[in-house]
Amino acid sequence: MESNGGDASQILRQIETLKATRSDIDRRISALEAQLREINPSHGNDAVLNGSCPPISGFDSGFGHGLSPDNIYRYSRHLLLPSFGVQGQSNLLKSSILVVGAGGLGSPALLYLAACGVGRLGIVDHDVVEVNNMHRQIIHTEEYIGQPKVKSAAAACRSINSTIKIVEHQEALRTSNALEILSQYDIVVDATDNAPSRYMISDCCVVLGKPLVSGAALGLEGQLTVYNYNGGPCYRCLFPTPPPSTACQRCADSGVLGVVPGVIGCLQALEAIKIASAVGEPLSGRMLLFDALSARIRIVKIRGRSLQCEACGESATFTRQQFQEFDYEKFTETPLSPSPLKLNLLQADSRISTKEFKEKIVKGEVHILVDVRPEHHFKIVSLPGSLNIPFRSLEARLPEISSALEEEGNKTKSGSGAQLYVLCRRGNDSQRAVQYLHKMGFTSAKDIIGGLEGWARDVDPNLPMY
Amino acid sequence: MQLTLEFGGGLELLCESKKIHKVNVETQKGVEKLTMKDLLTWVRTNLIKERPEMFMKGDTVRPGVLVLVNDCDWELSGQLNTTLEEKDVVVFISTLHGG
Numbered sequence: 001m002e003s004n005g006g007d008a009s010q011i012l013r014q015i016e017t018l019k020a021t022r023s024d025i026d027r028r029i030s031a032l033e034a035q036l037r038e039i040n041p042s043h044g045n046d047a048v049l050n051g052s053c054p055p056i057s058g059f060d061s062g063f064g065h066g067l068s069p070d071n072i073y074r075y076s077r078h079l080l081l082p083s084f085g086v087q088g089q090s091n092l093l094k095s096s097i098l099v100v101g102a103g104g105l106g107s108p109a110l111l112y113l114a115a116c117g118v119g120r121l122g123i124v125d126h127d128v129v130e131v132n133n134m135h136r137q138i139i140h141t142e143e144y145i146g147q148p149k150v151k152s153a154a155a156a157c158r159s160i161n162s163t164i165k166i167v168e169h170q171e172a173l174r175t176s177n178a179l180e181i182l183s184q185y186d187i188v189v190d191a192t193d194n195a196p197s198r199y200m201i202s203d204c205c206v207v208l209g210k211p212l213v214s215g216a217a218l219g220l221e222g223q224l225t226v227y228n229y230n231g232g233p234c235y236r237c238l239f240p241t242p243p244p245s246t247a248c249q250r251c252a253d254s255g256v257l258g259v260v261p262g263v264i265g266c267l268q269a270l271e272a273i274k275i276a277s278a279v280g281e282p283l284s285g286r287m288l289l290f291d292a293l294s295a296r297i298r299i300v301k302i303r304g305r306s307l308q309c310e311a312c313g314e315s316a317t318f319t320r321q322q323f324q325e326f327d328y329e330k331f332t333e334t335p336l337s338p339s340p341l342k343l344n345l346l347q348a349d350s351r352i353s354t355k356e357f358k359e360k361i362v363k364g365e366v367h368i369l370v371d372v373r374p375e376h377h378f379k380i381v382s383l384p385g386s387l388n389i390p391f392r393s394l395e396a397r398l399p400e401i402s403s404a405l406e407e408e409g410n411k412t413k414s415g416s417g418a419q420l421y422v423l424c425r426r427g428n429d430s431q432r433a434v435q436y437l438h439k440m441g442f443t444s445a446k447d448i449i450g451g452l453e454g455w456a457r458d459v460d461p462n463l464p465m466y
Numbered sequence: 467m468q469l470t471l472e473f474g475g476g477l478e479l480l481c482e483s484k485k486i487h488k489v490n491v492e493t494q495k496g497v498e499k500l501t502m503k504d505l506l507t508w509v510r511t512n513l514i515k516e517r518p519e520m521f522m523k524g525d526t527v528r529p530g531v532l533v534l535v536n537d538c539d540w541e542l543s544g545q546l547n548t549t550l551e552e553k554d555v556v557v558f559i560s561t562l563h564g565g
């Protein structure tokens with residue numbers, strides 16, 4: 001047994017060393033490529049840059065279409081399509097596509113775009129691979145947990161197709177870097193997950209004149225359209241005013257069935273391929289609405305370019321400089337990289353830490369614990385003895401709290417009554433609930449700071465988290 | 467007037483999580499036509515059960531909601547002034563941002 005353990009740790013050490021060497025080599029290749037681009041910018045699109053990989057363009061096998069024998073073999077099933085053929089594939093190999101976001105939408109989009117032979121494929125993401133996203137972010141494997149999504153996605157793309165160029169942009173897209181990054185590509189795929197990014201990417205595409213393949217998914221529904229293509233509308237033509245931030249739900253809060261962004265991401269790859277190869281009719285001026293639960297796809301006609309649009313309209317003068325100075329977070333009242341909300345609504349004496357609450361339990365304090373999360377959250381995990389009254393139905397169910405308090409209160413010797421504590425997932429709704437309870441006369445109600453996540457972090461690490 | 471109303475992108479949560487509503491909207495006496503403006507008022511009174519501000523702002527839908535009359539953006543048919551006909555299908559869908 002011991003010797004096995006020793007072997008394992010030795011192997012692990014070797015893996016670590018090799019991984020470090022690999023990332024060092026990757027860094028050196030990127031640096032050299034950047035150097036080469038500066039010396040000779042015309043080589044920027046050329047796959048010659050892709051290290052040891054065989055050249056994909058500039059190679060003429062003598063048949064007048066520029067496809068190498070390797071490419072003819074690899075993409076033969078594309079070439080056999082009469083409506084796609086040599087011309088479509090050759091256009092694809094010369095094109096460059098940027099995918100913003102290597103998450104639920106970006107994962108399948110990137111896999112297909114790498115496989116199909118896009119000449120140069122860029123990936124932007126600043127996040128790391130997390131196990132609770134892997135149900136939908138299928139490009140990532142367990143060995144990359146905790147590592148940058150860009151690294152993981154790029155490795156997966158390279159292992160599918162080593163003959164194309166993959167470019168890693170391991171950073172968050174901001175107004176300060178968006179023009180520089182997007183300008184290096186022919187087509188942009190928006191696979192992000194928040195409103196400010198969507199406005200920013202669309203505006204940047206308008207400024208640079210790039211077509212934008214936009215997809216979104218949440219819960220059991222998805223949406224897809226192509227913006228800023230061939231005189232068609234941009235995102236702002238359709239949504240001149242941002243929605244209230246309360247209307248922008250996140251997958252981390254509302255949930256999402258993994259395959260739903262998968263379907264939309266695949267369709268995004270398809271639309272990008274159609275534009276890049278100049279084949280077919282892109283989904284511009286139309287929008288696809290996907291309802292997974294009822295198995296229905298509806299394609300609707302949307303408005304054309306708006307003459308009044310602030311980004312692309314007749315009199316719009318949206319310049320590079322204006323773009324760089326535009327505050328998308330303020331415009332949409334939503335942060336670009338959404339982090340969980342942390343409200344602070346209550347006085348300190350109306351709040352209690354998870355550790356203090358644990359002590360109260362240990363001391364046997366008579367109390368009622370109301371969990372205000374939605375019922376389906378409560379079913380995932382809950383604290384023993386807690387009473388589930390979802391925040392939404394609090395108003396209607398106040399009598400339940402009154403009677404529970406009365407019942408428990410009778411157990412106290414002094415007749416001082418039972419204490420009332422309120423819990424939720426992260427400690428925001430519980431504060432809102434306590435605020436409301438105070439107003440309704442439950443003046444002793446206290447919020448448990450940080451909610452169930454705080455409890456799991458500070459009191460009971462064995463409590464499953466979601 | 468028989469209409470099919472559909473809610474999506476989360477708006478169905480405002481009407482008891484039901485996505486498709488087959489409804490009969492009475493037009494006012496002596497008036498035969500029904501406009502989208504009339505329909506919005508009717509929907510708000512009869513179907514929206516909670517948080518009406520998530521559906522409407524002023525006398526129109528809130529920003530971020532697309533309205534489709536027979537699979538066509540209502541911007542193309544006159545928005546609030548769009549006249550509806552028997553058996554029309556009106557879709558209200560909230561734009562999604564997730565991924």
Ligand SMILES: [Zn+2]
Pocket residue numbers: 233234235236237238305306309310311312313
């Ligand atoms: Zn526009």
